[in-house]
Structure formats: C-alpha cells, structure tokens
Amino acid sequence: MILLPSNKPKYFKSLVLFALIVFLISFHDGIISYVTPIIMNRKYNSALIVGSILSISSFFGIFFNLFTTKFFRKKTYHFFTTRMILFSLITTVILILSPKSTWAFVIAMITWSTYYELRNYAKYDFVERFQPPRKNAESWSILTTFQSLAYMLGPALALVLIKNGVTSVLAGSLIAISLTGICFLIFQKLFGKESGDKEGKGEIKGLFSEVKLIHILAKRVWPLVLFTFALTLLDVSMWSVGILYSEQLRMQNEIGGLFITTYGLPSILVGIITPKIYGRFGKKRTAFLFGILSGFLLLLLGVIKNTYLILGTVFIMAAVSGISFILIYATFEDFVTRLDGEGNSMVSILQITQNFAYAFGPIFFGLISRDNDFSSSFIAGGEILMLFSVLALSTIPRKIKMPHKEIAEKITRKIEDVSNDISESLEKI
Numbered sequence: 001m002i003l004l005p006s007n008k009p010k011y012f013k014s015l016v017l018f019a020l021i022v023f024l025i026s027f028h029d030g031i032i033s034y035v036t037p038i039i040m041n042r043k044y045n046s047a048l049i050v051g052s053i054l055s056i057s058s059f060f061g062i063f064f065n066l067f068t069t070k071f072f073r074k075k076t077y078h079f080f081t082t083r084m085i086l087f088s089l090i091t092t093v094i095l096i097l098s099p100k101s102t103w104a105f106v107i108a109m110i111t112w113s114t115y116y117e118l119r120n121y122a123k124y125d126f127v128e129r130f131q132p133p134r135k136n137a138e139s140w141s142i143l144t145t146f147q148s149l150a151y152m153l154g155p156a157l158a159l160v161l162i163k164n165g166v167t168s169v170l171a172g173s174l175i176a177i178s179l180t181g182i183c184f185l186i187f188q189k190l191f192g193k194e195s196g197d198k199e200g201k202g203e204i205k206g207l208f209s210e211v212k213l214i215h216i217l218a219k220r221v222w223p224l225v226l227f228t229f230a231l232t233l234l235d236v237s238m239w240s241v242g243i244l245y246s247e248q249l250r251m252q253n254e255i256g257g258l259f260i261t262t263y264g265l266p267s268i269l270v271g272i273i274t275p276k277i278y279g280r281f282g283k284k285r286t287a288f289l290f291g292i293l294s295g296f297l298l299l300l301l302g303v304i305k306n307t308y309l310i311l312g313t314v315f316i317m318a319a320v321s322g323i324s325f326i327l328i329y330a331t332f333e334d335f336v337t338r339l340d341g342e343g344n345s346m347v348s349i350l351q352i353t354q355n356f357a358y359a360f361g362p363i364f365f366g367l368i369s370r371d372n373d374f375s376s377s378f379i380a381g382g383e384i385l386m387l388f389s390v391l392a393l394s395t396i397p398r399k400i401k402m403p404h405k406e407i408a409e410k411i412t413r414k415i416e417d418v419s420n421d422i423s424e425s426l427e428k429i
Contacts, residue, residue: 084115145271256310
C-alpha cells in the first residue's frame with residue numbers, strides 16, 4: 001500500500017494501518033462524545049440529568065467487561081474490531097432516528113459503551129499479536145497519538161457542523177464509520193493471514209471463577225488501579241462538564257469554544273516524546289509524577305478566569321496527562337504479554353477501573369456543578385488525582401510480579417472440580 005512506509009519493518013506497517021483504523025473510529029467517537037451531551041442538555045437543561053444518562057454507558061461497560069472475559073476471553077482483534085464497527089453504526093443511527101427519546105438515549109448509551117469497550121480489547125490484542133514486546137511503549141504511543149488526534153479533530157468538526165444542525169454532525173460520524181470499515185478490509189487483506197488470527201479453544205469460565213481471577217490480579221496492581229481511576233476522572237471531567245463548560249466559554253468569547261479541541265491538541269507531540277522520557281524512573285513512576293502535575297493543573301483550571309489562560313492550562317494539562325495515560329497503557333500491555341492466555345483478564349481490570357470512573361464521574365461532577373459552577377468540578381478532580389498519584393508513587397514496587405502460581409492453582413482446582421463432577425455423574429448412571 002502506497003501510504004505505508006516502505007523502508008519500515010512489517011510490524012510497523014501493520015501498526016500504522018491499525019492506528020489509522022483507531023483514528024477513524026475515535027474520530028467518530030469524538031463527534032458522538034461532543035454532540036450527545038449537547039443533544040441531551042437541550043432536552044433536559046440539567047448537568048446532573050445529562051451526567052446520569054451518560055453514566056449508563058459506563059455502568060453497562062462494567063458488566064460488559066465481565067461478560068467479555070467470561071465468553072470472549074479467547075477472541076481476537078478481528079472479532080472485536082468487526083463488532084466495534086457494527087455497534088458504532090447502531091449508536092449513530094439511534095441518535096439520528098430518535099434524538100429526543102429518553103429510551104433512545106439509554107439504548108444509545110449501551111451500544112456506545114459496547115463499541116468503546118470492543119475498541120480497547122481490539123487494541124490490546126493487536127499489539128500482543130503484531131508488535132514485539134520491546135515495542136509496547138512505542139506501539140501505545142502511536143496508537144494513543146492517532147486516537148487523541150481524532151478526539152481533537154472530531155469535536156472541532158462537530159463544532160463547525162452543528163451550526164447546520166445535529167443531523168449534519170451525525171452524518172460526519174457515519175462517514176467516519178464507513179472509512180473505518182474500508183480500512184479494516186484493507187488491513188485484513190495485507191496482514192490478516194500472517195497474524196496467527198486463531199481463536200483459542202479455552203473453556204468458558206464461570207462468572208465467579210472469572211471474578212476470582214480478576215481479584216487475584218487486582219491485588220498485585222491495586223496502586224495502578226487507584227491511579228488509573230483518578231487519572232480517568234480527569235478525562236471524565238473534560239468529556240462531561242467540560243463539554244458544557246466549553247459552550248459556556250464560547251458564549252463569553254468565541255475562542256472559548258476551542259476548549260475541547262485544545263484538550264486534544266497536544267496528542268501530536270505526546271506520542272513522539274513519551275517513549276524517550278521514562279528511562280530514568282520507569283513507566284509506572286514516570287506516570288505517577290506526571291499524574292501529580294496533571295492534578296495540579298486541573299485544580300488550577302478551576303481557579304483561573306481568563307479564557308486564554310484557561311486554554312493554555314488545558315493544553316499543558318492534556319500533554320502531561322497524555323504521557324501518564326500512554327505509560328499506564330504500556331504497563332498493562334506488559335502485564336498482558338506476561339500473562340499469556342489470561343491477558344484479557346488484565347485488560348478487564350483496566351477497563352472496569354475506567355468504567356467506574358466514567359460511571360460515577362459524570363454524576364459526581366454533575367452534583368458539584370448543579371448551578372453551572374464547573375470550576376468546582378475541576379478543583380475536586382485535581383485534588384483526587386494528586387492524592388492518588390502520591391499514594392501510588394509511595395506504595396508501588398519497582399517490579400510487580402504476576403501471580404502465575406496462584407492462577408495455575410486456581411485453574412488446576414477448576415479442572416479437578418470438573419473431573420469430580422463428571423465422575424459423580426458417571427457413578428449415578
């Protein structure tokens with residue numbers, strides 16, 4: 001393919017094309033993320049109600065992650081990507097056909113959550129299958145750069161198109177979905193046969209068994225879990241009350257409407273510099289240090305009033321928090337690689353953690369911002385992130401050992417239980 005770099009290894013070419021797929025679906029998601037709160041706020045005129053409805057997607061996401069690890073734990077990027085495209089299409093169609101129905105909003109939140117979670121599983125499986133383990137940080141830098149760039153451009157396009165009506169905005173999202181499907185077909189033609197794209201034949205786990213496995217893993221990474229939760233709250237504040245705050249700023253000064261676009265702007269630089277800055281302290285500690293700075297800047301955002309200073313602060317905050325996100329994703333990818341067949345359970349821990357933040361965050365920030373005082377939301381989010389960053393930095397070991405022995409013993413006990421059940425059934429016969 002002409003657009004792919006000819007002098008690069010094949011794994012890098014696959015990364016660029018898959019990053020383009022991530023870009024396009026995230027471009028669509030950026031449009032949906034921008035326009036959906038506006039559509040809802042026009043109907044309800046309440047940050048609390050809008051935040052509560054938005055939270056449905058994340059509450060469902062928690063359930064969906066457990067469902068995925070129970071039934072889809074051996075599925076591949078191909079399975080996740082095709083379903084991602086399908087559910088993204090369903091979400092947009094629902095918003096087009098029923099833009100003012102509460103039940104339509106609820107169903108759209110469920111389908112939105114589904115394709116969002118599928119995208120993340122697809123990314124982790126892609127990196128594990130196509131990229132050398134030593135390239136985990138670089139791979140996630142590129143994927144995150146493309147994704148963040150999409151979240152900058154998507155809302156910017158929505159801001160322009162919304163002057164022509166909501167339908168025009170959603171039409172842009174349909175075009176992005178169509179291009180995603182075309183690029184994935186090209187990807188499969190070029191790289192699909194060489195990916196080892198075979199689903200595992202592992203048994204479907206019971207829900208209790210899967211929850212227990214996640215509990216075993218979570219005990220080893222709990223500082224990362226708390227930090228990821230707090231870091232995600234920063235992102236939640238931007239994509240919930242931040243959208244409404246952007247509209248408020250735009251009413252005061254036209255340039256204030258670029259609030260969300262500015263939040264996505266540093267992604268172009270962050271992906272380039274991140275692989276070069278964590279060598280001294282390691283991925284985890286570097287992420288925590290930048291998390292402290294991100295929290296301070298979010299807190300500062302709630303204090304300053306000048307529109308230009310606000311946009312400058314958002315830009316810097318997005319850059320440093322973006323570095324933290326990339327390093328956390330790369331850290332979890334390292335765990336996925338080390339866990340072999342149980343990697344999706346580690347992905348589920350990350351996804352469930354972020355879903356809790358996306359579930360409770362909009363409600364939390366909505367309660368604080370009931371009188372449209374969005375600054376108090378930013379201050380609270382900044383304080384939480386600073387606190388959890390310091391906690392993680394002071395408690396995390398330099399190297400986290402994966403509980404291979406505990407997992408192996410659990411699996412052995414499971415096999416023994418199944419064997420005993422079969423024996424008892426045969427004796428009854």
